[in-house]
Amino acid sequence: MALSKTEFIAGLQCEKHIFLRVHHPERIEKTDSPATVTGKIVEEHAQREFPDAILVERDNPNINPFEKTKELLNDPSVTTIFEAAIAGDDLNLFVDVLSREGTDWLLTEIKSGAKIKDKHIDDVTFQAVALERANIPITSFELMHINSDFVYQGDHHYEGLFVREDITEQVQAHKGFIKAQLPKINDIVNGPQPVKHIGPYCKKPYPCPFKKYCETNDAKYPVAYLPRGWNVAQKLLAAGIYDIRDIPQDALTSDTHLRIRRITRSGQAEILPGAKQLLQTLDYPRYYLDFESIQFAIPIWKGTSPFQQVPFQWSCHIEHKPGELKHREFLDISGHDPRIVFVESLLEVCSETGPILVYNQTFEKRIIRELAKVLPDYSDRLLALNDRIVDLLPIVQQHYYHPAMKGSWSIKKVLPCLVPELRYSELGKVQDGTQAQAVYFDLIDKDGQTEQEHEALRQDMLDYCRLDTLAMVKIVEKLCE
DSSP, X not given: OOEEHHHHHHHHXXXXXXXXXXXXXXXXXXXOOHHHHHHHHHHHHHHTTOTTOEEOOSSOTTOOHHHHHHHHHTOTXXXXXXXXXXXXXXXXXXXXXXXXXXXXXXXXXXXXXXXOOHHHXXXXXXXXXXXXXXTOOEEEEEEEEEOTTOOOOSTTOOTTOEEEEEOHXXXXXXXXXXXXXXXXXXXXXXXXXXXXXXXXXXXXXXXXXTHHHHHHTSOSSBGGGSTTOHHHHXXXXXXXXXXXXXXXXXXXXXHHHHHHHHHHHHTSOEEOTTHHHHHTTOOSSEEEEEEEEEEOSSOOSTTOOTTOEEEEEEEEEEEEETXXXXXXXXXXXXXXOOHHHHHHHHHHHHOSSSOEEESXXXXXXXXXXXXXHHOGGGHHHHHHHHHTXXXXXXXHHHHEEOGGGTTOOOHHHHHHHHOTTOOGGGSXXXXXXXXXXXXXXXHHHOTTOOHHHHHHHHXXXXXXXXXXXXXXXXXXXXXXO
């Protein structure tokens, strides 16, 4: 079996991942990710930096990409090749860019991030080893990534968007490690399915598409779910302890971990006194507020930068007095810069007095501060909103836990435990923030959508954000009972 770059990188991340990818690809969880769309857009823009390049088509049934690449490599008039298909011994890969340098070549790897990371060095070094085995001489290696300091000036002017950094030294130094891993990964692929328990490698450096499958085959309450407790979890796993309920009490020192162990072993939720008294000090009207935002690797609005958080949606439940609830919402899918209309509508609905309740204030406060910087006419009124924000997350953390939350106090874990009649899983195509970003791409693009499909997606966005703020209302009600 020829090992692909994707499979090799998966093997570095987790032995079970590479085994399942090769032997059970049907278990891959397919998701709509904005990262996939972003990667394609970045690649298209990056290719404009190489105007003389020839693209090797992967999906053309009339072209063998490996044979086509050999033809181009042997043609001295060809200076640059996109998506060169290389087969070296038992390794296969597609190279983003190969540029001729005399009798040798320069390899350029295109990434949609803003800086070089260890995972990128793994990626390019695997390519270096494969190209070496295929007898293709590479003089140097570089990473082409987004310039985070770039500010888009409009009119499709993207000069300065990319940075190209030489990583030849890092790649050459890393070859020994990669070569040593290849036989190990081949042994994993050809052996029995590895035993691997849930851990941080399920998310980093890449989200694993087998995570849900592995969760169903692991302990009911994996020790890896102890918050900020991976070092502890590693020791427990090494000792053969996989479930939080089985942890000896003297193996834990963190009060939070001991609390989670105690409640998980009991099987019953715990509400500590104090939340009701704390929440009852809040005045009325109360504003329960949530934002949704988008990050474009390639900015599309004048004055914005790569990966800048641009808010496009808010939901607000307003409680004028206990039991008297109204809902207001905003969603801009026009495709134009939404910030000014976002701010004007937000300031109007939040008025000038009353606590603004959010869940994890870091996000909303940062968005408001950034809006205040770029929209100075609204700065004082925006910053005044931040002064009124009350964060519900620490209140819930201090006063409530349910075993089914599995170490997380995210609103999506708390809600079905505290308010089981409300569930994100019953929403449409938008059930979390990642899906919201992916659907937002579709809504402003509209390519191939009927009016009914477009309206259904818009409604899914509204339903999701509305549930975020209704969830806070109901959580407060439960804590105050």
